[in-house]
Amino acid sequence: MSTQSDAALLASLASLISEGRNPDTMDIDTLPTEAILARINHEDAKVAPAVASLVPAIADVVDATVPRIQRGGRLIYVGAGTSGRLGILDAVECRPTFSVPDTLVVGVIAGGEQALTHAVEGAEDDSDQGEQDMLSLNIQSDDVIIGLSASGRTPYVSGALACARRNNCFTAAIACSPDAAIFAHADVPLCAVVGPECLTGSTRMKSGTAQKLILNMLSTALMIRLGKTYQNLMVDVNASNAKLKARAVRIVMQATDCDAEAAREVLAAAGNETKVAILMQLTGCDAAAARTRLTRHQGFLRKAAQ
Numbered sequence: 001m002s003t004q005s006d007a008a009l010l011a012s013l014a015s016l017i018s019e020g021r022n023p024d025t026m027d028i029d030t031l032p033t034e035a036i037l038a039r040i041n042h043e044d045a046k047v048a049p050a051v052a053s054l055v056p057a058i059a060d061v062v063d064a065t066v067p068r069i070q071r072g073g074r075l076i077y078v079g080a081g082t083s084g085r086l087g088i089l090d091a092v093e094c095r096p097t098f099s100v101p102d103t104l105v106v107g108v109i110a111g112g113e114q115a116l117t118h119a120v121e122g123a124e125d126d127s128d129q130g131e132q133d134m135l136s137l138n139i140q141s142d143d144v145i146i147g148l149s150a151s152g153r154t155p156y157v158s159g160a161l162a163c164a165r166r167n168n169c170f171t172a173a174i175a176c177s178p179d180a181a182i183f184a185h186a187d188v189p190l191c192a193v194v195g196p197e198c199l200t201g202s203t204r205m206k207s208g209t210a211q212k213l214i215l216n217m218l219s220t221a222l223m224i225r226l227g228k229t230y231q232n233l234m235v236d237v238n239a240s241n242a243k244l245k246a247r248a249v250r251i252v253m254q255a256t257d258c259d260a261e262a263a264r265e266v267l268a269a270a271g272n273e274t275k276v277a278i279l280m281q282l283t284g285c286d287a288a289a290a291r292t293r294l295t296r297h298q299g300f301l302r303k304a305a306q
Contacts, residue, residue, distance in 0.1 A: 018150050018176045018203050022196035040205075043198050047206050050192045051213045058214060061172045061188050062221045065144045068170060069104070069226060073142030075219070076106045078133070078160040080124035082204045083148035083174075083211060084109030085116060090215040096244065098228040099236040105219065108133055110156040123156065130159030134167070141168040146218070148211055149173070150203035152180020152191075161185035174214055176207040190214060227300035230255055235275040235301055248274045256281040275301050 025039055065075060077087030088107030095102050110129065111120025123129070139145065145164035147157040152175030162185045164171050173186035176194055183189035192210035197203060223229065228236045233255055239248040252263035255278045262281070270277035270287050279290040282305045290304075297303040 017178070017193060017195060018152075018197065018207050019201050020196035021200050022198060025198045028198060040198050043195075043206055044209060047192075047194050047209045047213065050194045051210055051217075054190050054192060054214065055217075057188055057190055058217055058221075061144075061146070061190070062218060062225060064170050064187070065218075065222055066225045068142040068144055069222070071142045073140065073144060074104055074106055075222065076108060076134075076137065076139070076143055076145050077148060077215070078108040078130065078145060078157055079148035080110035080154050080156050081115075081119075082208050083150055083154075083157075086208060086211050086215060087146070087148050088116065090212075090219050094219055094223070096238045096240055097234055098223045099238040100223075100228075106137065108137070108160070110154075124154050125156065127155040127159030127162075130156040130161075131163040134160050134163040139164060139167050139169055143167075144170045144172070147171070147173045147182050147186065148175075148215075149180065149182050150176050150207035150211065152177045152182050154182065157182050158185060174211055176203065176210060227298060230275070230278065230301040235278055236299075237274055239272055239274070245272075248272065248277075252277050252281065275299070279304055 028036055028039055031039065069075065077091055079087045088109055091105040091107035094100050094105040109115045110126070111123030114120055115123060134145070145161060147161045149157045158181055161171050161173060161182055165185050171186045172188040172190060173180065173182040174190045174192070175182055176192050178191055178193065180191065192214065194206040194210050197205045197207065199205070233251050235251060235255065237244055237248055237251065239245040248267060249260055249263045251274055252258065252267060253260060258281055266277040266281045267274070270280055270290070275294065276287055276290045279285065279293060279301060280287060285293070293304040294301065
């Protein structure tokens with residue numbers, strides 16, 4: 001387990017932008033409610049521009065991930081506290097949104113499942129456990145490991161990334177302080193400098209928002225590059241509840257300009273596979289032929305329809 005003395009930890013925190021005091025919110029405890037909210041909103045407006053500066057680096061991560069996923073690799077997020085929860089949130093939403101296996105995008109949090117709803121004391125400081133959690137996933141060279149830490153100093157994340165590096169995985173790290181320790185173990189560092197938080201050290205705020213934006217961009221761009229969309233429609237949506245079933249009907253309607261009755265009929269003929277149903281409606285082929293064409297074009301609907 002990696003540990004730091006109190007003095008070393010204090011010095012480390014003092015050097016982090018994410019732990020600094022925000023001069024624009026020193027009086028926030030004196031303000032009426034609406035003014036408090038306006039001040040928070042003003043700070044939140046700084047997040048998107050900070051993330052925009054990272055677009056080329058985020059693209060590098062996506063472009064490195066696509067061929068690894070196509071060869072059977074996985075995308076694995078690893079973090080502690082808020083950062084770990086954000087990684088798990090993005091991972092679990094990929095399956096219903098894009099009909100991918102639960103094992104394709106994986107979220108790992110220091111302290112395990114209990115840490116999703118409760119603080120697990122000391123979990124983030126255990127670099128050895130970060131390594132063990134990666135080994136327990138049997139990580140392979142085609143896996144992509146992305147470490148998340150607002151401060152960038154989390155030993156658990158450093159341990160996980162260092163293990164990934166030793167196993168020849170591609171690695172990236174997301175932090176909100178320059179010169180973050182986790183960047184030493186990353187092929188691509190992603191530093192979103194959003195400045196000090198409204199409440200000093202409350203990195204669930206701007207830092208958390210920045211990490212969520214980056215994860216949204218990463219996973220969405222990855223799925224687009226893997227053929228999970230047609231135009232800007234989620235044509236691989238898993239219609240697992242009433243809302244998503246209605247969405248599948250609407251997607252078929254939007255993609256083919258057909259009415260709701262036709263969309264329901266073709267979806268039924270396609271076994272409720274939205275992408276297959278759209279191709280059938282666009283080309284007039286049956287379900288078997290649509291699946292064959294999609295397979296021939298690696299699941300890209302636009303190519304299959306041409």
